[in-house]
Amino acid sequence: MDDWEEEGTTTATTTSLTNHNLYEDGGSRRGGDGFTYSFPSDEPLHINNWNNTGGEMGGFRGAGRGHFGRKDSSEFNGNNGHFENGLRGGYRGGRGGRGGRGIRQGGDQDGNRGGFRGGYRGKDEEVFSQGEDTKKESNEEKPKVTYIPPTLPEDEESIFAHYETGINFDKYDDIMVEVSGVTPPQAISTFDDAELCESLRKSISKSGYIKPTPVQKHGIPIICAGRDLMACAQTGSGKTAAFLLPILQKLMADGVAASSFSEIQEPEAVIVAPTRELIGQIFLEARKFSFGTCVRPVVVYGGVNTGFQLRELSRGCNVLCGTPGRMLDVIGRGKVGLSKVRYLVLDEADRMLDMGFEPDMRRLVGTPGMPSKENRQTLMFSATFPEDIQRLARDFLRVDYLFLTVGIVGGACTDVEQTFVKVTKFCKREQLLDIVKSTGTERTMVFVETKRQADFIAAHLCQENVPTTSIHGDREQREREKALFDFRSGRCPVLVATSVAARGLDIPDVQHVINFDLPNNISDYVHRIGRTGRCGNIGRAVSFYDPDTDSPLAHSLVTILAKAQQEVPSWLEESAFSSPSIGKFNPPRKDFAALDSRKGELFPVNVSSRPAFQAATDEEEWE
Numbered sequence: 001m002d003d004w005e006e007e008g009t010t011t012a013t014t015t016s017l018t019n020h021n022l023y024e025d026g027g028s029r030r031g032g033d034g035f036t037y038s039f040p041s042d043e044p045l046h047i048n049n050w051n052n053t054g055g056e057m058g059g060f061r062g063a064g065r066g067h068f069g070r071k072d073s074s075e076f077n078g079n080n081g082h083f084e085n086g087l088r089g090g091y092r093g094g095r096g097g098r099g100g101r102g103i104r105q106g107g108d109q110d111g112n113r114g115g116f117r118g119g120y121r122g123k124d125e126e127v128f129s130q131g132e133d134t135k136k137e138s139n140e141e142k143p144k145v146t147y148i149p150p151t152l153p154e155d156e157e158s159i160f161a162h163y164e165t166g167i168n169f170d171k172y173d174d175i176m177v178e179v180s181g182v183t184p185p186q187a188i189s190t191f192d193d194a195e196l197c198e199s200l201r202k203s204i205s206k207s208g209y210i211k212p213t214p215v216q217k218h219g220i221p222i223i224c225a226g227r228d229l230m231a232c233a234q235t236g237s238g239k240t241a242a243f244l245l246p247i248l249q250k251l252m253a254d255g256v257a258a259s260s261f262s263e264i265q266e267p268e269a270v271i272v273a274p275t276r277e278l279i280g281q282i283f284l285e286a287r288k289f290s291f292g293t294c295v296r297p298v299v300v301y302g303g304v305n306t307g308f309q310l311r312e313l314s315r316g317c318n319v320l321c322g323t324p325g326r327m328l329d330v331i332g333r334g335k336v337g338l339s340k341v342r343y344l345v346l347d348e349a350d351r352m353l354d355m356g357f358e359p360d361m362r363r364l365v366g367t368p369g370m371p372s373k374e375n376r377q378t379l380m381f382s383a384t385f386p387e388d389i390q391r392l393a394r395d396f397l398r399v400d401y402l403f404l405t406v407g408i409v410g411g412a413c414t415d416v417e418q419t420f421v422k423v424t425k426f427c428k429r430e431q432l433l434d435i436v437k438s439t440g441t442e443r444t445m446v447f448v449e450t451k452r453q454a455d456f457i458a459a460h461l462c463q464e465n466v467p468t469t470s471i472h473g474d475r476e477q478r479e480r481e482k483a484l485f486d487f488r489s490g491r492c493p494v495l496v497a498t499s500v501a502a503r504g505l506d507i508p509d510v511q512h513v514i515n516f517d518l519p520n521n522i523s524d525y526v527h528r529i530g531r532t533g534r535c536g537n538i539g540r541a542v543s544f545y546d547p548d549t550d551s552p553l554a555h556s557l558v559t560i561l562a563k564a565q566q567e568v569p570s571w572l573e574e575s576a577f578s579s580p581s582i583g584k585f586n587p588p589r590k591d592f593a594a595l596d597s598r599k600g601e602l603f604p605v606n607v608s609s610r611p612a613f614q615a616a617t618d619e620e621e622w623e
């Protein structure tokens with residue numbers, strides 16, 4: 001587990017980065033995505049105060065600590081939807097390599113879990129050194145979490161704000177879809193086919209959804225038919241609505257309504273996701289689709305004052321969205337009972353395993369009162385389907401679950417143009433500057449290897465008058481939400497992030513992803529570049545390839561490029577086939593499977609849609 005993701009509060013070690021004072025007046029602006037929001041002026045970045053005590057990589061300390069760390073949430077709390085914008089732009093953490101499974105114990109009154117949380121996340125330093133962490137936690141008492149997120153906007157315009165689908169949206173129809181398992185229901189072609197209730201239809205149309213994506217065409221009828229589901233689908237292809245719409249449909253059809261009269265809330269649906277920003281995003285989608293109905297979603301996640309979340313819960317809860325630790329915390333406090341749960345959703349299940357949440361997931365399904373798998377419907381989403389996920393699927397899902405894959409499992413989105421620039425580590429900064437200066441105000445995410453590097457690069461760009469902010473696991477929750485708000489609104493069109501921001505971030509108009517440092521595993525690469533080219537839009541990804549450090553990834557990169565029908569630079573191909581260290585960081589995963597392991601036994605496979613490209617059944621190099 002990583003304090004980025006969950007219960008740990010970031011504390012005095014946080015290096016805060018503020019942004020350039022773009023708008024001295026701090027007045028209202030209309031963001032590129034059509035929201036209106038206002039924010040007070042930030043203090044300007046005092047560039048000379050940034051103290052780079054290290055060499056290229058570092059020792060960077062921000063003199064501007066606490067710029068966003070004010071005691072209240074007023075800095076981006078308005079009557080007009082800052083939180084909506086900030087959190088809608090939330091993101092899911094990226095995978096940083098397979099780490100040790102953290103052990104988590106106890107919990108204090110703010111739900112900050114004690115115990116030690118060891119684990120290695122690959123070369124990304126979103127690592128919590130077990131020793132250090134233990135020492136810190138035993139010697140220092142964590143401060144009480146006081147952060148209360150800004151009030152959500154209630155107006156329809158903010159709630160249903162959305163970005164447009166892109167010119168390639170219709171190309172989704174060509175993606176190969178595979179459903180395995182017995183008697184899968186017929187896919188739908190239109191939202192009308194789903195026979196959803198009137199309020200959901202209205203919400204769908206206000207959200208700008210005209211036709212379902214493949215994962216929705218297949219997922220919605222599967223869930224409506226009461227079947228358990230394990231699904232893998234490409235980035236940005238609408239997985240969230242694929243599970244939310246049928247769950248909400250069934251809750252509404254059954255006439256469930258939130259009640260604030262009960263001391264213990266008993267939600268009918270529980271949704272778990274590994275990171276705060278991802279679960280916040282899912283919650284906002286649930287809130288959007290259930291707008292104007294009696295169904296009430298509530299979200300709980302770390303880094304936010306628990307008392308605040310308990311008060312929200314006590315106002316009624318039908319759909320409980322949470323990160324695993326905080327979810328167990330509110331259950332442990334006796335504020336949530338699980339006996340009415342009919343739907344359990346585990347999103348980014350593979351990431352949850354990587355982050356050491358398996359014991360938490362098992363605790364959740366084993367919580368007294370939680371209906372057995374035979375008596376609830378369980379839905380799991382995962383980017384890959386390795387052995388450990390299959391094991392989880394066997395344990396959590398009914399034996400006749402359906403397995404849905406859309407496109408190449410673990411493959412890159414074909415709407416992203418991928419290019420590679422061969423560099424040395426000494427010229428990366430200059431190259432980066434050239435690119436971001438040429439892209440102007442287009443939104444760009446820059447991925448780097450370490451948290452320190454993220455601050456350092458962000459400060460460097462600010463210094464060069466490129467309005468930039470950063471996001472990583474050492475930033476406090478309010479800073480994270482503020483950074484996303486600034487990025488989303490266009491106030492800071494450049495966001496520097498560590499790999500933890502690789503997954504799930506759904507921000508309109510992210511035109512570019514730059515891999516300043518390549519990740520150490522191909523899965524992270526795919527998720528990082530998936531922050532652009534979403535929902536049929538075109539995106540661009542530029543990756544700096546340093547042969548001294550990145551050659552272990554070369555072979556996997558060539559495979560990914562070829563499968564996504566992208567040009568493969570000859571030097572990269574050469575590097576892939578000459579590198580002695582193939583597989584060092586990306587060992588062929590014996591446990592990787594793009595296919596349902598039950599195949600060939602009981603379960604038939606239905607392939608629909610014209611295959612746009614060959615499925616990666618032979619793929620071994622994804623990790």
Ligand SMILES: Nc1ncnc2c1ncn2[C@@H]1O[C@H](COP(=O)(O)OP(=O)(O)OP(=O)(O)O)[C@@H](O)[C@H]1O
Nearest residue numbers: 209210211212213235236237238239240504506535
């Ligand atoms: N049928 C649809 N029509 C138009 N827009 C849609 C449709 N379905 C989803 N979207 C929008 O597409 C965007 C991406 O959806 P979502 O975040 O659910 O993708 P995802 O598959 O979960 O991506 P990731 O794998 O990166 O997490 C969202 O802004 C969502 O509102």
